[in-house]
Amino acid sequence: MKKSNEPFWWAMFGAGGVLSAFFIPILIFLFALAFPLGWLPAPSFDQLEMLTSSLIVKLFLFALIFLSLFHWAHRFRFTLYDGLQVKHLNELIAVLSYGTALFGTVAAGWVLFFG
Amino acid sequence: MKFFKPDQYTIYYKGYPKLYIRVKPIFWWLKKWTSFRFILRELTSLAVGYYAVILILIINAINQGSETFQDFQSWFSSPLAIIINLIALALATYHSITWFSLAPKAMVIQIGEKKVPGFLISGMNYGAWVVLSGALIWFFLK
Numbered sequence: 001m002k003k004s005n006e007p008f009w010w011a012m013f014g015a016g017g018v019l020s021a022f023f024i025p026i027l028i029f030l031f032a033l034a035f036p037l038g039w040l041p042a043p044s045f046d047q048l049e050m051l052t053s054s055l056i057v058k059l060f061l062f063a064l065i066f067l068s069l070f071h072w073a074h075r076f077r078f079t080l081y082d083g084l085q086v087k088h089l090n091e092l093i094a095v096l097s098y099g100t101a102l103f104g105t106v107a108a109g110w111v112l113f114f115g
Numbered sequence: 116m117k118f119f120k121p122d123q124y125t126i127y128y129k130g131y132p133k134l135y136i137r138v139k140p141i142f143w144w145l146k147k148w149t150s151f152r153f154i155l156r157e158l159t160s161l162a163v164g165y166y167a168v169i170l171i172l173i174i175n176a177i178n179q180g181s182e183t184f185q186d187f188q189s190w191f192s193s194p195l196a197i198i199i200n201l202i203a204l205a206l207a208t209y210h211s212i213t214w215f216s217l218a219p220k221a222m223v224i225q226i227g228e229k230k231v232p233g234f235l236i237s238g239m240n241y242g243a244w245v246v247l248s249g250a251l252i253w254f255f256l257k
Binding site for chain 1: 139141143144154157158159160161162163164166167168169170171173174175177178181184185188189191192196197200201203204207208210211214215221243244247248251252255256
């Protein structure tokens with residue numbers, strides 16, 4: 001029997017699911033709606049710059065982005081598979097989904113640690 | 116060899132007992148409320164992935180300096196962005212709710228002989244979610 005790497009992707013999916021469930025809604029609310037639209041007083045640019053220069057915040061953001069992307073990749077892959085019934089493209093979709101997540105993870109690492 | 120059970124999408128030709136053709140329409144999940152909810156739950160991943168990308172862009176804009184950051188901020192005020200972000204917020208919230216309500220199935224906690232009941236595990240997750248969200252708002256507003 002071929003060894004399956006499904007448990008690995010599932011673990012990433014699970015970890016990303018937990019982190020994103022706790023943090024994504026409030027972060028969307030604050031940083032995509034409340035702050036830019038002036039519903040709540042926004043932190044100043046300097047404060048944000050200071051915040052994102054701290055190593056703990058960097059590591060947290062990296063974990064959140066990286067795991068959220070792999071959560072998306074795994075779930076989206078199976079949405080196409082079960083929902084839209086595109087079973088014949090299964091391998092291509094897997095490569096594209098996880099590949100996109102990997103690309104985003106490299107981009108996140110780049111802007112956080114080398115930007 | 117693969118087997119599948121014939122269902123309402125199976126076309127069966129009389130006289131050809133081994134020939135099954137299964138035609139499932141792309142939007143099969145719109146026919147039933149439960150299957151629609153299932154696909155909606157799966158589609159919440161789009162909001163999660165979308166916002167991971169937005170976070171990368173925000174961090175990049177902060178790195179580029181305050182002018183780029185302000186330009187990027189003004190994008191959030193466009194009507195299209197507001198609609199997209201409201202939908203993303205709704206989907207992400209739905210993700211959290213479905214995730215925490217399934218938590219008891221993923222983590223079974225035992226104290227001595229007794230199993231901690233599912234609603235308590237969900238409840239702890241919901242509680243932690245509310246506390247964390249409140250703490251973040253407080254942190255940014257103080």
